[in-house]
Amino acid sequence: MHQLFLRFYLTVVVCFLASSFVIDELYQNLFENSNQHYLSDIFKTTISVIESSLGDLPPSIWHDEVKRLKNKLPLPVEVETLNTYTLSKSNQLALINGDIIFLENQDVYLHRIPHTELMVVLGPVPYLQRLNNFSWSDMVALLLICAALGLPTWLWMRPLWRDLQHMARQSRQLGEGDFSVRVTLNESSTLNSLGVTFNRMAHDVEELTASRKALIDAVSHDLRTPLARLRYRLEAIKSGASASEQIIAIERDLGQIDELIEEWLTMSTLDKPQLNLETQPIEILPWLRRQISEFSSQSSFTPELINLLPGQTPYLEADSHYLTRALANLMSNSRRYGGSQIALTVQWENGWAQLHIDDNGQGIPELERQRLLQPFERLEVSRNRQTGGFGLGLAIVSMIMRGHGGSAAISDGPLGGARVTLSWPTPLKDAGRSVQ
Secondary structure, eight states: OHHHHHHHHHHHHHHHHHHHHHHHHHHHHHHHHHHHHHHHHHHHHHHHHHHHHHTTSOGGGHHHHHHHHHTTSSSOEEEEETTSSOOOHHHHHHHHTTOOEEETTTTEEEEEOTTSSEEEEEOOOHHHHHHHOOOHHHHHHHHHHHHHTHHHHHHHHHHHHHHHHHHHHHHHHHHTTOTTOOOOOOTTOTTHHHHHHHHHHHHHHHHHHHHHHHHHHHHHHHHHHHHHHHHHHHHHHHTTOOHHHHHHHHHHHHHHHHHHHHHHHHHHHHTOTTOOOOOEEEEHHHHHHHHHHHHHTTSSSOOEEEEOOSSSSEEEEEOHHHHHHHHHHHHHHHHHHSOSOEEEEEEEETTEEEEEEEEOSOOOOHHHHTGGGSTTOOOGGGOSTTTOOOSOHHHHHHHHHHHTTOEEEEEEOTTSSEEEEEEEEOOEEETTEEOO
């Protein structure tokens, strides 16, 4: 605290002194320039008064007359000979020619009395002496001002230092693994915005750590089951069981492990902040028909396609690879948990495309819908591995739509089951022409 205070205080004092001297120089130059003419006018007037008073008197009594006039004039006045002051050649010539001469080093004005060897000396001017000299009282005043700057500096820096110490302690706790720590700062604190940012960062780190732990636990749990079956089947083969049946089952277990790893890698790729999707115009209706055809080749029924798009050959912008993955996941879920009917509805309005995937299954409870968009989350009725999957399908769909700048939402469908809606911003074009 003391070191920080001294650095800040010395910076303030040095800047103050530097600005004071600069301002003083500027002020003197401006004042002297602006008042030079004013003082010259005063001197001319004073000289005119003196010379008019002395004009009718004999030179022998001029000194006495000047003494009498001193009490009536605002400045000291004397009558001296022309050689009283040591002058430069230019000033001597100007004085002889009747000009007013100002001697800066003595703060006096000189003017020759016409047709004489005498001159009027006006000054020294006390104000000019004060302006040009830096007295000890000025130094004391300057030092007092510098000392006075220390109090507001201390009062301003003390709460700042207290808040910094508080944040430093909380940062150390966060670095030691306590992700629940938060900073508590007054709303009027200078560091309040930094404290809000720190708390948001700590919250994000806490959530990220929790999600990573949940991810590792879930993957470990989902891998443990097929690995246990593999060990069982290997032992069964060693014990003389039918090798062909066990090999088929082993291949099925390996396929499940491979599927889990692929889902996990896909989710990790989509979870990167720097993910850049390669969006391009897609002739959406032929693309949807291809997805339905591929799905039908592996299923006992064909999903219905409902087109609500204007135009004959509508184009929408999207990343074909990832949108295909999202739609495949949703149709697979509809087949697994739905009934015997799936409908795809595509529409576009106000710059946003929407693709609805409906089924006639039991639907999804409203309180569970948001949770199911998170990784490794499943409904309780789907915990078994015959229908439950890994709980990554909807999470991957949600990440894909976020990558498109859109979202995935679950609601009640018109077929009586669930509806999953994919929404993303895109222009709509018909054979290369924009549709309003």
